[in-house]
């Protein structure tokens with residue numbers, strides 16, 4: 388076996404070269420990590436929490452990836468794609484952890500590709516269409532601020548694997564929140580048009596804030612971040628009017644099913660394909 | 663099979679020399695992602711790797727690269743373990759690794775931000791850090807994008823020689 392080019396070592400395990408470049412069957416991202424669930428941790432609850440956090444990340448990653456070739460500038464396209472990639476990585480780790488502890492032995496692909504919209508537990512905020520750049524930035528700001536605060540608390544979780552995934556994620560999410568906050572200030576404090584759109588985006592995300600504030604008490608921290616950013620941008624804080632229903636119980640908008648159809652299409656058409 | 667301390671050291675050296683798939687001027691040891699290499703009594707080499715970023719697509723290639731090099735060097739049984747805790751930090755890039763990055767026109771990272779327990783503070787005023795140009799050494803440089811071609815790098819440019827360059831982010 389030669390490893391002159393490291394990527395070639397990956398291909399050598401497959402007899403059918405034509406199937407190398409797409410598909411499922413990635414190596415388990417938790418390969419070799421001690422999978423034991425500590426005493427006193429409810430495996431079902433832990434798995435449900437991991438799936439919830441993974442669904443948020445996977446759906447967000449898919450929306451961020453949709454900006455590729457469409458962002459206002461190449462730098463922003465690269466930034467949004469990188470943020471999506473971090474979230475996709477978090478999703479993979481979390482799905483793998485869920486599969487280890489929920490007793491089904493499912494792998495990450497089973498969760499990502501072979502569940503329907505009603506089985507997803509992501510917040511509806513994540514599945515809303517990208518809209519304009521202002522909406523995507525404001526949505527990312529809210530999502531990253533919430534997820535960073537939540538992950539920071541999860542670093543003390545009694546499950547060491549979830550705690551480690553969270554500790555890694557905190558470093559990444561701090562960059563995501565920073566990126567979105569700086570853009571939100573720049574847009575809010577920019578032209579009349581960017582200001583109008585950013586203000587509208589804040590109003591559009593407001594109904595979906597409540598869904599984020601359920602399990603851990605991170606509401607004050609997220610609101611404080613939003614207040615700082617809106618003050619710096621010279622924009623009003625959005626008025627909070629919660630919508631009925633919740634993505635956390637599988638009640639989604641009509642936008643999730645088409646997103647999943649695109650995400651899952653290849654895997655479902657070629658269920659045996661391997662990378 | 664009788665294993666010796668010499669075999670263990672040799673296995674470690676081989677694993678350490680595997681190049682990083684995305685920063686090929688660095689070895690996995692330079693990058694600080696190779697956490698441990700040990701030799702079990704039955705001859706199995708156990709190598710522990712830690713990912714740089716959760717979504718780092720190079721992890722599978724790193725694992726495959728370490729296993730392939732060790733197998734080619736006469737260690738048929740190789741086990742690769744993923745270590746998530748503690749999370750990788752750019753502070754683990756070795757002095758040798760930093761020198762190689764700079765030689766290849768990539769600015770090495772500064773010290774990673776120290777994190778106190780509790781909420782991560784949001785800093786809205788731009789943090790001024792001085793990143794000397796890796797090409798001409800001039801201190802007058804600016805960030806063009808916090809995100810670059812790979813997760814671990816940002817894009818900068820030099821205001822003196824006008825060349826763009828990559829910069830490994832502190833994390």
Ligand SMILES: [Zn+2]
Nearest residue numbers: 795798820823
């Ligand atoms: Zn220069």
